[in-house]
Amino acid sequence: MLKVTGLVKRFGATLALDGFSLEARAGEIVGLVGHNGAGKTTFAEVASGLVKPDEGQVTVGVPRAETGFAPQRLALYPSLTVRETLRLFGGLAGLRRRALARAIDEIAQSLMLTGFLDRHVGVLSGGQQRRAQAATAMLHRPALLMLDEPTAGADPETRKALLDAVAARAAEGAAVVYTTHYLPELADLGATLAVARAGRIIARGTAAELLGGLPGEVRLSMDDEEIRVTTTDPTATLAELLAGLDRPVRAIDVRRPSLDDLYRAVAHAA
Numbered sequence: 001m002l003k004v005t006g007l008v009k010r011f012g013a014t015l016a017l018d019g020f021s022l023e024a025r026a027g028e029i030v031g032l033v034g035h036n037g038a039g040k041t042t043f044a045e046v047a048s049g050l051v052k053p054d055e056g057q058v059t060v061g062v063p064r065a066e067t068g069f070a071p072q073r074l075a076l077y078p079s080l081t082v083r084e085t086l087r088l089f090g091g092l093a094g095l096r097r098r099a100l101a102r103a104i105d106e107i108a109q110s111l112m113l114t115g116f117l118d119r120h121v122g123v124l125s126g127g128q129q130r131r132a133q134a135a136t137a138m139l140h141r142p143a144l145l146m147l148d149e150p151t152a153g154a155d156p157e158t159r160k161a162l163l164d165a166v167a168a169r170a171a172e173g174a175a176v177v178y179t180t181h182y183l184p185e186l187a188d189l190g191a192t193l194a195v196a197r198a199g200r201i202i203a204r205g206t207a208a209e210l211l212g213g214l215p216g217e218v219r220l221s222m223d224d225e226e227i228r229v230t231t232t233d234p235t236a237t238l239a240e241l242l243a244g245l246d247r248p249v250r251a252i253d254v255r256r257p258s259l260d261d262l263y264r265a266v267a268h269a270a
């Protein structure tokens with residue numbers, strides 16, 4: 001559905017993309033992760049046609065009207081209401097009258113925006129504006145959906161609503177590229193991971209493939225002592241530690257591998 005190869009993009013002396021290649025298939029959610037400045041937003045802007053690359057190729061398997069993009073830097077008109085905004089974007093995507101009204105109702109409901117439809121975008125909270133932006137990208141049910149940090153600043157309830165809506169689109173067959181700094185979201189979405197660093201993808205695979213071999217940590221707190229063990233199999237280690245203890249345990253903490261652990265591991269290997 002989306003294939004970019006060898007993208008290069010310079011901003012003055014900054015090499016934002018340096019041979020960036022990535023593919024997203026129909027029905028797949030690609031979780032695009034990486035440190036600040038790794039090139040994720042620049043990739044999304046190039047893939048969505050907003051920014052022209054200096055080198056490389058972008059192939060999108062559907063007409064532009066069947067794509068949806070929610071940029072990280074919000075692009076909304078503050079003086080329009082949410083409904084007017086969605087009418088505008090839906091109209092640009094070719095939706096008319098009843099189909100447009102129905103699409104607006106559906107996306108507003110799934111992204112918890114129904115109560116805000118007749119409010120001006122400019123007076124909404126940051127999280128509400130971000131949801132409105134996601135709604136502009138999703139309401140026409142695009143075959144390729146790109147969301148750049150759509151849950152930044154979202155509260156738990158609206159975060160879940162957005163994740164559910166994204167998962168539903170992928171289940172219908174959309175290819176989704178989803179940028180986040182939050183690993184649990186990608187686990188909830190069943191996303192495959194793409195790790196960006198210094199303008200290119202340096203690791204690609206399922207979360208199990210990329211995180212499986214990485215160490216986490218098991219921590220046991222007793223009255224007078226704390227035991228910390230670094231392990232690639234926290235469950236087995238925990239069982240082993242508990243079986244060998246003859247004192248009461250006050251607290252147990254299991255830390256699974258984080259995105260930071262993954263960045264460190266792949267940066268080391270790259």
Ligand SMILES: Nc1ncnc2c1ncn2[C@@H]1O[C@H](COP(=O)(O)OP(=O)(O)OP(=O)(O)O)[C@@H](O)[C@H]1O
Nearest residue numbers: 011014015016034035036037038039040041042043
């Ligand atoms: N319009 C621009 N002009 C100059 N430099 C830019 C521009 N856009 C991006 N850059 C630079 O390109 C690099 C990549 O930025 P980009 O926004 O793509 O990173 P990112 O991975 O999305 O980061 P974040 O996690 O902070 O969103 C950075 O060094 C950034 O400063």
